[in-house]
Amino acid sequence: MLQFFRGDYPETRTQNPLDIHSSIEISDEVSGILKSTCYDCHSMETNFPWYSHVSPISWRIFQHIEMGRADLNFSDWNDLSKRKKLGKLNDIIEELEDDEMPLKSYRRFHSEARLSEDEKRALIIWAKETSNDLLN
C-alpha cells in the first residue's frame, strides 16, 4: 500500500550551464570527489539508487535531496553572488572539518562517499584556494 505513496521525485537535469564546472577550473581529482560524494544531494544531477523507489525510504531520500539543494546546489553555482559563493565555500570547509558531510547515512550506503583524509584535505584546500581566487 505504501508503494502508492513514494513521494514526488526531485527534478533532475543533465544540462546545467550554470554549474560550477563551467566557471572555474577544477582538477580531475576534486571534480571526481565532488561528483561521487556531493552531487547526489547538492546538484541537479542526482542518481537515484534502486531503494529510492521504495517508500518510506524514498521520502527520506527526497527530503535529503531537497534540503541539500536548498543549502548548496553546484548546478546553480553561477547564479550566486560573490559573497554567497564565499559563504558556501566557507560552509563546505567547516562541514568537512567537522565531519558533518557527507551525511553519515549517505556514507553507509555509498562507499565512494567515505572520504579518506587525503580526499578531505584536497577538497578543503580546493575550497580555500577557490575562495582566495574569488577575491583576486
Add this chain to the structure above:
Amino acid sequence: MKNYIIPTLFTIFLCLSSFTSTDSVTPTDPQEPLFEYDQAIMAIIENKCMGCHNPEARNEKAREKLQWEKLTSMSKAEVVGKFDKIIEILDEGSMPPEKMLARFPDKALTKKETRMMKEWFEVMADELIGE
C-alpha cells in the same frame, strides 16, 4: 691572493651588515585588523551574542562556529564567508537559539537591531569584496 680579496671583502661586508641591521631582530609587525566593528553594532553583539560566542564560552559548538574577536584577524575570504552566514542567520531569525531565549527572553534581537546588523554586515562584506 687577488682571487680571494673580493669574496673576502664581500663576506666581511655581509657580516658587518648583519650586526648593524635590525631586520632580523625586529619582530614583524602584527597584522592590521581586516576591519573594525562599528560601536553600535559591537554594543548589540556584546549584549546579545558574546555570551556564547567568546573564547571562554561553555558551549563548544558556539565557540567553534563563531568568535567575534577572532573575525578581525581571519583572512578576507574567511571573513566574507562568515559575514554571509551571519546575514543568513539574521534573515532566518534563528539566533539567539530558542532554548536560550526561553531562559533569557531579553536576549532576543529586536527588529531594529536585526536590521542594523544585517545592513552593516552587508556593507562590510561588499567593501571587503571590493564592490
